[in-house]
Amino acid sequence: MAKATRSSIQCCRIVLIMIWVLLAQYQIPISSISVEPKGGERSCRERERDALLSFKASIEDPSDVLSSWQTGQDCCRWRGVVCSNRTGHVVKLDLHNNFTIFNYDYNTDMINYKFRMLGGEIGPSLLAIEHLNYLNLSYNDFGHKRIPEFIGSFKNLKYLDLSYAGFGGSIPPQLGNLTKLLHLDLSFNSLESVDYVSWLPRLSSLKYLDMSEVNLSTTVDGVHALNMLPASLRVLYLFDCNLNATFSSLPLYSSNLTSLVRLNLGYNYFHGPIPDGLLRNMTSLKELGLQSNDLIGDIAELMKRLPPKIEELDLSTNNLTGSLPIRLEHMTSLRYLYLYNNSLNGHIPSGIGKLTNLRGLDLSFNNLLGIISENHFASLTRLEELYLSNNNNLTMVVDPNWIPPFKLKYVDLSSCNLGPHFPTWIRSQTDIIDLIMSNTGIVDRLPDWFWNVISSVEYLDLSLNQISGVLPSTLEFLSAAYEINLNSNQFHGGVPKLMMSLQVLDLSNNSITGTVPLSMCNQVQSLEILDLSHNRLSGQLPQCLTSRKSFRADHGDLTLIGSKLSIVSFSNNSLSGEFPLFFRSCQYLNFLDLSYNDFYGSLPIWIGKRLPQLAFLLLRSNMFSGYIPIQLAKLDYLHVLDLAHNNLSGTIAPSLVNFTAMTTVSSYGSYYVPDFISMLVVTKGQALEYYTNTIISLMSSLDLSSNCLTGKIPEEIGGLATLKNLNLSGNRLTGDIPETIGGLWSLESLDLSNNELYGEIPPTLSNLTFLSYLNLSYNNLSGVIPSGQQLQTFDDPSIYKGNNDLCGPPISKNCSGDGTTLNYPLKYEDGNEMSSFYLSMGLGFAVGLWVVIGPLLFKRTWSAAYFLFIDNIFDKIYVFMVLNWARLIANIRKK
Numbered sequence: 103m104a105k106a107t108r109s110s111i112q113c114c115r116i117v118l119i120m121i122w123v124l125l126a127q128y129q130i131p132i133s134s135i136s137v138e139p140k141g142g143e144r145s146c147r148e149r150e151r152d153a154l155l156s157f158k159a160s161i162e163d164p165s166d167v168l169s170s171w172q173t174g175q176d177c178c179r180w181r182g183v184v185c186s187n188r189t190g191h192v193v194k195l196d197l198h199n200n201f202t203i204f205n206y207d208y209n210t211d212m213i214n215y216k217f218r219m220l221g222g223e224i225g226p227s228l229l230a231i232e233h234l235n236y237l238n239l240s241y242n243d244f245g246h247k248r249i250p251e252f253i254g255s256f257k258n259l260k261y262l263d264l265s266y267a268g269f270g271g272s273i274p275p276q277l278g279n280l281t282k283l284l285h286l287d288l289s290f291n292s293l294e295s296v297d298y299v300s301w302l303p304r305l306s307s308l309k310y311l312d313m314s315e316v317n318l319s320t321t322v323d324g325v326h327a328l329n330m331l332p333a334s335l336r337v338l339y340l341f342d343c344n345l346n347a348t349f350s351s352l353p354l355y356s357s358n359l360t361s362l363v364r365l366n367l368g369y370n371y372f373h374g375p376i377p378d379g380l381l382r383n384m385t386s387l388k389e390l391g392l393q394s395n396d397l398i399g400d401i402a403e404l405m406k407r408l409p410p411k412i413e414e415l416d417l418s419t420n421n422l423t424g425s426l427p428i429r430l431e432h433m434t435s436l437r438y439l440y441l442y443n444n445s446l447n448g449h450i451p452s453g454i455g456k457l458t459n460l461r462g463l464d465l466s467f468n469n470l471l472g473i474i475s476e477n478h479f480a481s482l483t484r485l486e487e488l489y490l491s492n493n494n495n496l497t498m499v500v501d502p503n504w505i506p507p508f509k510l511k512y513v514d515l516s517s518c519n520l521g522p523h524f525p526t527w528i529r530s531q532t533d534i535i536d537l538i539m540s541n542t543g544i545v546d547r548l549p550d551w552f553w554n555v556i557s558s559v560e561y562l563d564l565s566l567n568q569i570s571g572v573l574p575s576t577l578e579f580l581s582a583a584y585e586i587n588l589n590s591n592q593f594h595g596g597v598p599k600l601m602m603s604l605q606v607l608d609l610s611n612n613s614i615t616g617t618v619p620l621s622m623c624n625q626v627q628s629l630e631i632l633d634l635s636h637n638r639l640s641g642q643l644p645q646c647l648t649s650r651k652s653f654r655a656d657h658g659d660l661t662l663i664g665s666k667l668s669i670v671s672f673s674n675n676s677l678s679g680e681f682p683l684f685f686r687s688c689q690y691l692n693f694l695d696l697s698y699n700d701f702y703g704s705l706p707i708w709i710g711k712r713l714p715q716l717a718f719l720l721l722r723s724n725m726f727s728g729y730i731p732i733q734l735a736k737l738d739y740l741h742v743l744d745l746a747h748n749n750l751s752g753t754i755a756p757s758l759v760n761f762t763a764m765t766t767v768s769s770y771g772s773y774y775v776p777d778f779i780s781m782l783v784v785t786k787g788q789a790l791e792y793y794t795n796t797i798i799s800l801m802s803s804l805d806l807s808s809n810c811l812t813g814k815i816p817e818e819i820g821g822l823a824t825l826k827n828l829n830l831s832g833n834r835l836t837g838d839i840p841e842t843i844g845g846l847w848s849l850e851s852l853d854l855s856n857n858e859l860y861g862e863i864p865p866t867l868s869n870l871t872f873l874s875y876l877n878l879s880y881n882n883l884s885g886v887i888p889s890g891q892q893l894q895t896f897d898d899p900s901i902y903k904g905n906n907d908l909c910g911p912p913i914s915k916n917c918s919g920d921g922t923t924l925n926y927p928l929k930y931e932d933g934n935e936m937s938s939f940y941l942s943m944g945l946g947f948a949v950g951l952w953v954v955i956g957p958l959l960f961k962r963t964w965s966a967a968y969f970l971f972i973d974n975i976f977d978k979i980y981v982f983m984v985l986n987w988a989r990l991i992a993n994i995r996k997k
């Protein structure tokens with residue numbers, strides 16, 4: 103999980119999904135609301151039908167959801183319309199978008215989901231439906247329009263759900279007129295209601311209120327504001343409502359919300375200690391969510407104050423400290439206990455094994471330590487979710503013959519010590535859906551029973567162990583799997599045949615051999631991420647042409663199978679052949695790493711046309727030759743172009759150095775990019791490992807070093823204002839360093855060494871205020887080394903070495919009064935000799951660098967990158983979101 107990154111795109115997506123799940127998770131049926139069922143006899147009233155038709159006319163319905171709404175037909179039979187079987191009046195209007203987003207194929211789902219949304223204007227004609235008691239417009243998109251005021255006039259309304267409907271602005275206080283309302287859900291729009299005290303207390307019958315993500319910051323003080331909520335409430339969800347301005351800590355004990363059964367105040371940035379009397383009067387409380395606030399305090403103290411019948415407790419992502427109390431074993435009503443991402447320490451009391459109702463336990467990302475034994479699970483017969491990952495030092499010690507009382511569905515034990523033997527208790531866990539055991543110290547052969555046991559797995563992660571064995575030739579029997587991650591183990595064998603559901607396959611850093619099979623051509627129709635880097639694959643990639651039928655030779659254009667691939671790494675194998683046609687149909691390809699292989703031939707111009715989403719193209723250390731096609735400049739999202747250590751020739755065309763993403767601050771393409779694929783970027787003289795999403799903010803790089811490029815450095819290069827790493831070293835570039843180089847003002851690393859550049863070093867170089875690495879050695883540069891600003895910090899003379907006519911600090915040669923070099927014959931000759939010595943050594947060195955010290959650098963920087971990223975608090979938050987995402991999805995399935 104070190105592989106966390108900060109992409110806000112990714113983050114938003116996760117938040118969105120989380121929120122969705124949360125919402126769905128908490129949507130309990132409201133049995134008290136009786137909607138009269140659709141009757142067969144009565145047909146609808148003309149006045150109401152006209153009102154509905156006029157409503158339909160004002161609404162936007164791109165996918166024709168309301169196709170059944172036709173003039174001259176019985177409106178009681180229309181989709182979403184329910185009439186009273188007694189009176190024939192329309193009583194219920196349920197127009198929520200019922201497209202299910204949770205079948206893993208996020209991008210396609212999103213398109214379908216959006217397509218089914220209603221939008222446009224909600225006209226007041228609806229008011230003619232006087233007997234309406236149920237209105238649901240959720241999961242549509244009304245384009246940030248305000249909630250129409252007239253909704254306050256449906257005086258019979260008992261149920262109103264406007265969640266996820268794209269409403270904006272302030273909530274009309276007219277809603278306060280809906281005095282019969284039992285259920286109100288306004289969550290996840292872009293709403294605010296700083297004056298909620300003016301209307302909310304009037305909803306005196308309200309039992310269910312969800313205003314999650316409504317901005318409720320108000321000037322009223324905390325206790326007072328809570329007392330403004332209807333005391334009738336049983337369910338209250340105020341998730342991410344900006345309440346921090348109102349409540350400095352939680353004054354729940356003094357509110358009159360004494361009937362509450364479910365309460366969630368997560369993501370409100372409450373801070374400070376938990377007050378003594380917390381929840382004193384909420385004796386019926388069964389569910390409490392205070393996750394992602396900033397609560398400080400001792401977990402044992404807090405648990406003392408909880409109502410005895412608490413069933414679901416989510417205090418995750420706070421600053422709670424201390425050890426889990428022994429008395430936890432008496433909280434036998436507990437069904438879900440989520441305490442992840444706090445600072446809990448000490449041992450996990452084995453009494454937890456007495457919580458017979460426990461279904462979900464998440465203690466991950468704390469500082470817990472010690473041994474976990476069979477006792478910890480003694481009576482946990484109902485346990486389905488177990489998350490203990492990323493603690494200080496948890497070791498699971500159980501008898502090899504232990505058969506657990508539970509059948510887990512979701513398990514994450516990453517970074518717990520489970521080894522060295524493969525845990526045999528897994529054998530009884532035949533219901534497993536998510537199995538995550540990354541970095542658990544297993545040094546063992548994968549047992550033969552393993553694949554049969556996990557046949558219903560959807561997400562499998564055994565990465566970072568030393569598990570050996572031959573992979574089965576097919577994994578098609580794992581028919582529900584969408585992600586398999588076995589990276590950094592010792593698996594042998596060929597690339598297995600895969601199930602069509604698979605979206606992510608990471609087999610990197612094993613000993614996989616053979617060629618990439620032809621079957622991969624079909625698999626790329628579902629596969630989005632494919633990482634086979636650091637293996638021993640050889641041969642060419644398949645070409646993936648379609649069948650004869652769609653082969654249109656007359657067009658000279660081969661139709662290719664559509665592919666969903668967005669991230670692909672074949673780095674560090676022994677693959678060969680020309681640039682693979684395999685990628686020609688990968689229109690969503692964002693990241694392509696073919697570095698450290700034996701590919702050859704020219705770079706095809708279709709890369710620029712066929713791969714419009716490409717943000718990372720890494721072809722380092724191959725044998726590509728010919729020109730660099732200027733069409734690459736058409737790749738609007740290209741952040742990292744690494745063509746170093748090939749045999750590319752020709753000039754650097756002015757129209758090539760015109761990459762939009764290196765010119766302006768820009769983002770990825772529209773597609774979702776996960777974070778965990780890493781790449782090496784050689785910058786500042788060393789190789790650093792970056793993850794796909796961090797690279798956007800940390801790095802944009804153009805590396806054409808160690809090729810055979812000739813001609814001048816084009817002036818246009820100065821336009822790459824957001825470029826951070828430029829390496830053109832080890833070519834045969836001539837001419838001046840263009841003055842425009844001063845326009846590369848984001849540049850952190852500039853290497854022009856080992857070329858044939860001449861003339862003076864342009865003073866504009868001192869404009870590069872972020873520059874921390876510079877290497878101009880082994881050229882024919884002359885004149886005074888410019889000083890001032892950032893250049894002053896480069897006091898290592900070796901970066902100017904091998905330029906005989908340079909003078910001034912930091913090199914020892916003085917300049918004459920007119921700025922030309924003082925010619926000391928002896929020294930000059932010395933320098934000359936030395937420079938040719940260094941030149942020849944430098945060339946060999948540059949070429950051999952990767953072979954010799956690359957691996958060393960790699961290992962060292964890997965761990966450096968690890969800490970760099972985990973240190974970042976934002977990343978941390980993100981990690982938890984990712985983890986929770988899986989867990990939350992688990993929840994929705996469960997309900």
Ligand SMILES: *[C@@H]1O[C@H](CO)[C@@H](O)[C@H](O)[C@H]1NC(C)=O
Pocket residue numbers: 138139140141142187188
């Ligand atoms: C009419 O509605 C009532 C409840 O309101 C229900 O019990 C009854 O079965 C319904 N009758 C028909 C014919 O649907």
Ligand SMILES: *[C@@H]1O[C@H](CO)[C@@H](O)[C@H](O)[C@H]1NC(C)=O
Pocket residue numbers: 254275276277278279
């Ligand atoms: C509805 O509420 C508004 C403002 O809250 C108020 O001015 C209006 O009189 C109310 N209408 C009815 C019919 O109660």
Ligand SMILES: *[C@@H]1O[C@H](CO)[C@@H](O)[C@H](O)[C@H]1NC(C)=O
Pocket residue numbers: 303329330331332333358
């Ligand atoms: C809550 O209680 C206070 C004092 O007991 C009372 O003044 C207030 O009206 C109550 N609020 C609601 C919404 O019932």
Ligand SMILES: *[C@@H]1O[C@H](CO)[C@@H](O)[C@H](O)[C@H]1NC(C)=O
Pocket residue numbers: 355356357358360382383
């Ligand atoms: C809450 O409980 C405390 C002590 O049990 C009592 O003094 C207080 O009046 C109660 N508050 C309400 C609003 O019921």
Ligand SMILES: *[C@@H]1O[C@H](CO)[C@@H](O)[C@H](O)[C@H]1NC(C)=O
Pocket residue numbers: 566567568590591611636961964
């Ligand atoms: C490969 O796996 C080993 C452990 O099996 C690990 O030490 C090493 O860092 C991994 N290398 C990469 C590139 O992931």
Ligand SMILES: *[C@@H]1O[C@H](CO)[C@@H](O)[C@H](O)[C@H]1NC(C)=O
Pocket residue numbers: 756757758760818
């Ligand atoms: C750079 O790209 C822009 C449009 O993206 C184009 O207008 C301009 O002519 C290009 N510059 C060169 C030197 O090709």
Ligand SMILES: *[C@@H]1O[C@H](CO)[C@@H](O)[C@H](O)[C@H]1NC(C)=O
Pocket residue numbers: 842843844845846847866869
């Ligand atoms: C120097 O950098 C600034 C931005 O910091 C930029 O606006 C300016 O054009 C640069 N000067 C030169 C000579 O490139």
Ligand SMILES: *[C@@H]1O[C@H](CO)[C@@H](O)[C@H](O)[C@H]1NC(C)=O
Pocket residue numbers: 787831832855856877878879880900901944947948
């Ligand atoms: C500068 O470049 C030369 C030649 O490419 C290389 O030998 C030398 O190590 C580099 N200097 C530094 C400080 O990285």
Ligand SMILES: *[C@@H]1O[C@H](CO)[C@@H](O)[C@H](O)[C@H]1NC(C)=O
Pocket residue numbers: 611636637674698956957960
């Ligand atoms: C390539 O993989 C091998 C192990 O398979 C590893 O030792 C080496 O460091 C890797 N090279 C690069 C450049 O990542």
